[in-house]
Amino acid sequence: MAKVPPDDLLQTVLRSAPRERLGTTRSRMEDVARLAGVSTATVSRALRQPDRVSPAVRARVDEAVERLSYRRNLMAGALASARSMTIGVIIPSMINSFFSATVEAMEEGLEGSGYQLLIGNSRHSMEIEERLVASVMAWSPAAIVLTGRRHSRETIRMALDADIPIVEMWELSDHPIDTIVGFSQRAAGRIVVRHFAERGARKLGFIGAMLDRDYRAVDRYAGFVEAAAEAGFAPPVEYRFEKRASAIGGSEALRALMAQHPDVDAVFCTNDILALGGLFEAQRQGWSVPGRLRICGFGDLEFAAASEPALTTVRPPRGAIGTKVAEVLLSRLGGKPAGQTIFDLGFELVARGST
Template identity: 35%
Template sequence: MKQAPQEAAKRTLTLRDVSEASGVSEMTVSRVLRNRGDVSDATRQKVLAAAKALGYVPNKIAGALASKRVNLVAVIIPSVSNMVFPEVLTGVSEVLDGTGLQPVVGLTNYLPEKEESVLYEMLSWRPSGVIIAGLEHTDAARAMLKNADIPVVEIMDVDGTPVDAMVGISHRRAGRMMAQAIAKAGYERIGFLGTKMPLDHRARKRFEGFTEALAKDGLEVADQEFYSGGSSLAKGREMTETILTRTEDLDFLYYSNDMIGAGGLLYCLDQGIDVPGQIGLAGFNGTELLDGLPIQLATMDAGRAETGRKAAEIIARRAENAETEGRVELSPKIQFGATLKR
């Protein structure tokens, strides 16, 4: 029985292969693929066409041995299932497109030890910069960020001291603003519904600002309901039923995010509760989810896409050795919708 001939051993394509296919020197091929140097458009297109036809992918790690950098930007966020963070990534991508820098995402699931391990792996690739959610990190993670010798931008929060640069809103200010609007509207019996906050530092800061501002108006949170795990409409319905059954005279519910706030709104409408007359509601984040509700939930826009854009701009400018701001604070904006009396 005849054996099938063995396939020729595969080998890694090199610059020489692209050089021979395009008819230009290896040095020129290198310049084109690294987007460096003065090369005519015709030559550039010839090289790119040859590389594409061959299926050649540059070994950027090898090319980084001299520069000690690769053209990757590590973007470390808690989750992509949370609607907040895809908008941040959109803003990052909008700016980095065309710069030669490519975002690579790492997920931490809100766990400090997971963030530490993700950061360790990503820094081992010697990226050109790091964009990381939040200001709170383990001592080991903070040490890695400080010693990385690359631009680091902490995002989504400015209530604290950054390792390098930070972009976002003040969550304490956001909480104060919502409390002031609720008090001004005449609500007095207020309930808070949100995530268990030891690991959600931004929600904790909003709650602190919220309660501080209420106290100045002689008010306090009359009841609270917390949950762990992911946000969902069903979770918002369940929590709202629980808190209203337990404390029947509440006249306002403040949710730590729009997802559970939307679930709460749907529960109230199903029960025939007059919103915002009998009870007012507000969430946080200003997500597109709210556009599909029967009535518009009050919320607060935290500038997520703009946060991503500003952070990426800092990384891109630092790559060109340009000076940048160390603190970029965006202004949260209340969207009153139809569930918060004005």
């Protein structure tokens, strides 16, 4: 009897199998392997690491999976290998576009690898982060990504005991848990002072939100105050509130700040949303920007370049962080040694019309 090429064999089986009977019960990996004409090991490899099998084999497996409505049993795979294909990612905010851009870049960097992200929102709370890490650990993750360098003692203990790649992001530290990818928040605050000085500012102000929880914003403020003293400025006056940043909050904050300190001529806001509200308030009050008042934000959100005047801001490497994290994880999970553990991606001050 003549041998039938594997591709032709699959098509023959698919055509002859009653379509309504395929996938009517829970399919197993063995069923996919039989239908695709390959071993179960090849099916597992095609699903977990598709780049390690040929396009022809991957196509046969994919078609068999679709016909059988096969769904991988992630927990079974985790029990067999002691590690799932899950990567836990804990971020401090689900609505902040800083972190959503980082996660999106991370997903793009991991595309085709078989790894899936399990995302948790700590809401800027180390206690919530600790609970989320404990939950993720129950899934035997392949790796965990944490935001920032400050964590509870129990979170650090769990991370160290897990014996998996741990990547911290969005900050820098000389002593990361494992690997850290980010930039200096303090330096970001310092560069704003330098820019204000170059633009002839004399009296500095600062507007911040959630400084009781967002210690990255606190670090930017600390760098701003340090650099102001070094440059010969009087201590910056400040207005802070503990609500989530909003344009309305930025407007109210600038109005209150200027009422108390009318000699302020340059204001740094901890993010662009507050700065946008400040721009609106300046227009309502008839304060010329940048003639009477210079305003700088942080984040370089999409509206910053479109506002009037266009907003000067500090641009963090949002997407680059996610791309580098994915690169580090794939290298480590591929069995390569840790090598470099601190990645400083820097930032950029984008000077526009508001200063």
